[in-house]
Amino acid sequence: xxxxxxxxxxxxxxxxxxxxxxxxxxxxxxxxxxxxxxxxxxxxxxxxxxxxxxxxxxxxxxxxxxxxxxxxxxxxxxxxxxxxxxxxxxxxxxxxxxxxxxxxxxxxxxxxxxxxxxxxxxxxxxxxxxxxxxxxxxxxxxxxxxxxxxxxxxxxxxxxxxxxxxxxxxxxxxxxxxxxxxxxxxxxxxxxxxxxxxxxxxxxxxxxxxxxxxxxxxxxxxxxxxxxxxxxxxxxxxxxxxxxxxxxxxxxxxxxxxxxxxxxxxxxxxxxxxxxxxxxxxxxxxxxxxxxxxxxxxxxxxxxxxxxxxxxxxxxxxxxxxxxxxxxxxxxxxxxxxxxxxxxxxxxxxxxxxxxxxxxxxxxxxxxxxxxxxxxxxxxxxxxxxxxxxxxxxxxxxxxxxxxxxxxxx
Numbered sequence: 241x242x243x244x245x246x247x248x249x250x251x252x253x254x255x256x257x258x259x260x261x262x263x264x265x266x267x268x269x270x271x272x273x274x275x276x277x278x279x280x281x282x283x284x285x286x287x288x289x290x291x292x293x294x295x296x297x298x299x300x301x302x303x304x305x306x307x308x309x310x311x312x313x314x315x316x317x318x319x320x321x322x323x324x325x326x327x328x329x330x331x332x333x334x335x336x337x338x339x340x341x342x343x344x345x346x347x348x349x350x351x352x353x354x355x356x357x358x359x360x361x362x363x364x365x366x367x368x369x370x371x372x373x374x375x376x377x378x379x380x381x382x383x384x385x386x387x388x389x390x391x392x393x394x395x396x397x398x399x400x401x402x403x404x405x406x407x408x409x410x411x412x413x414x415x416x417x418x419x420x421x422x423x424x425x426x427x428x429x430x431x432x433x434x435x436x437x438x439x440x441x442x443x444x445x446x447x448x449x450x451x452x453x454x455x456x457x458x459x460x461x462x463x464x465x466x467x468x469x470x471x472x473x474x475x476x477x478x479x480x481x482x483x484x485x486x487x488x489x490x491x492x493x494x495x496x497x498x499x500x501x502x503x504x505x506x507x508x509x510x511x512x513x514x515x516x517x518x519x520x521x522x523x524x525x526x527x528x529x530x531x532x533x534x535x536x537x538x539x540x541x542x543x544x545x546x547x548x549x550x551x552x553x554x555x556x557x558x559x560x561x562x563x564x565x566x567x568x569x570x571x572x573x574x575x576x577x578x579x580x581x582x583x584x585x586x587x588x589x590x591x592x593x594x595x596x597x598x599x600x601x602x603x604x605x606x607x608x609x610x611x612x613x614x615x616x617x618x619x620x621x622x623x624x625x626x627x628x629x630x631x632x633x634x635x636x637x638x639x640x641x642x643x644x645x646x647x648x649x650x
Contacts, residue, residue, distance in 0.1 A: 246274060253282055257431050257584065269438030276440050284423055284599040287572040288430050302526065302535065303518045304546040307503060307615035308491060316491075323493055324486030327470070328380045334468040335384055335484055336454075337369065338553075339398060339476040340391035340420045340444055346630050351394040353476045354401050355627070357640060359650045365627065366401065368479045368643075370408040376484040383414040384484050385466055387459065389450050391420050392442075418457035420444045423572075423599045425579050433581040433596060436588075441579055446600030447475070447553070448570055451562045463559055471562070473603070475553040479639050480625035480646060483554075488616055492556045498610040499523070500556035503549040504620040509536045512633075513550030514604060516615055523613035525551050525604035549615055552624050553603065557610075565609055570601040621645060 242262055250259050258277075262270055313320070327333060343352040353366035377383055390398045399417050402408070407415060422442035425433050433441040445453065450473065454460060463471075470492075472484055481502075482488070492500035501516055501523075514525040526535075531547060538546040579596035583589050607613060618624070625642040629635040640650055 246277065249277070253285055254430060255432055260584070261434070265438070272438040273440065280424060283569065284426075284572055285430055287599065288426070288574060288597065291574050300519055301521075302524070304538075304540070305517055305523070305549070305613075305615055307549050307617050308495075309617050310619065313487065313491065313617070317487055320487045320490035320494065322490065324488070324490030325380050327489055327493060328376065328384060328484065328486060329382055331382075331467045332469040333384055333484060333489060334463060334466065334471050335373065335386045336450060336471050336473045337386065337388045337476060338447055338450060338473065339366075339388050340394065341476065342391075342394060345628065346636060351390070351398045351401065352627075353398065355636075357479060357627075357636070357643065357650065359640070361649070363643075363648070363650060364401075364405075365476060365479055367405070367408045369474075369476070369481075369483060370410050372481065373483045374409060375482075376486060377410075379486065383411045385414050385416070385462075385468065386410065387416045387418065387454065387471075389418055389420050389453060391444050392422060395419050416459060416462065418454065418459060421449055421453040421456050425577075425596050425598055427581075427596055430597075433579060435580070436582060437586065441581055441596070443577075443579075443598040444600075446573065446602055448601035448603045448605050450603075451557075451606070452566060452570075452601075455566055460563075469559055471557050471559060473553075473555045473557060477626050477628060478552060478554070478624060479627055480642055481552065481554050481623055482618070488554075489556060491616060492614045495614040497612045497614045498558060498561055499607065499612075500614040500616055501525075501607065502552050502554040502616050502618050502623065504552060504618060504624050506545060506548045506550045507620070509545060509548075511550060513552075515547040516549050516551055516607075516613070517547055519608065522608050523610055524608050527604075549617065551604075552618070552626075554623075555603065555607070556614075557606065561610060562606075565606060568609065570605050570609075572599045573602055574599055 339353050341352045343355045346355055348355050355365050357363045423445045425441040425443050435441040474481055474483055503516055512528045514527050516525050535547050540546055575598045576594035577596055577598050578591050578594050580590045625639040626634040627636055627639045631637055
């Protein structure tokens, strides 16, 4: 028997199909679903209604931004480094690794960080990232707290992999694993889908949901306890990136700006990377497919691309500013996907075309919530080797070549 409260909630949100399923489900499946329903924040349906109604927003104004260029950084590098090293030794920096993805696009069915970049020896992506971090540990003489966000799918494999490899030499007492928050998946009419009897179809909340996921995992008191003021957020995709970079940290602190973003100068106007700019006066990352042809090719008086600085998903955020995003909702991006589901008769349906919406937050929207941002240029061949594809552009092959150029024996 369903309570009036549950009936009213599901009716209010037009979940007629789920109501019908609950009426006939066995006790175990019904209780499981009722527990899941009780934890749902229905905000995603409000965003879906906006999408369906085509509600128009205000006209947006984009403008280029200036960067702290490589030459600027070199002239003040010693001072920036001293400031950053001091902050790290004072315990003000934490690291946040976004590692929830699987290696599916690499033809690999385990966590992406477990992928072996070596040819004649083992050299795992996680191992490379820890090696880069250990450079800073040796420079500063102290370990930096490292928070690793996994997904519900790869949490166990990720923790096991680190334990199996003795955390690649990193002090395990400084490493904290947690799972990314999940959002419900719906069909195109906003009806919740079932992954299996008694279990809603759920999906990770996007790469902008890491801070709310930390909060749900109960880690914010740990940040306060450790005295962490800044979080260096980076993705598992880039096997060359400098992590906990004291120069980047020092430059961001000295700039007085609300956050920092590492960038590379685009290798072509149409390179498929997000470009940092301002939108309505706030820092913003405009995706490559959002750039008009005019913006893509616009140039400064010096002849450089106006929208020429591409982000590499390596950011510095102040913890105090991030806390405000927990009450000021992040916008949801609604993406069409193919999602297997249980139909009304209990049969598993595997669609051959997109049939559902996933709801995601994006890191670019966290940047947009900051007052300003230090745009910090890095050398492409020393700090940017993305592994997104098995072959071709931004692939295992191209990343291996860059690793070789930087002295790695594979």
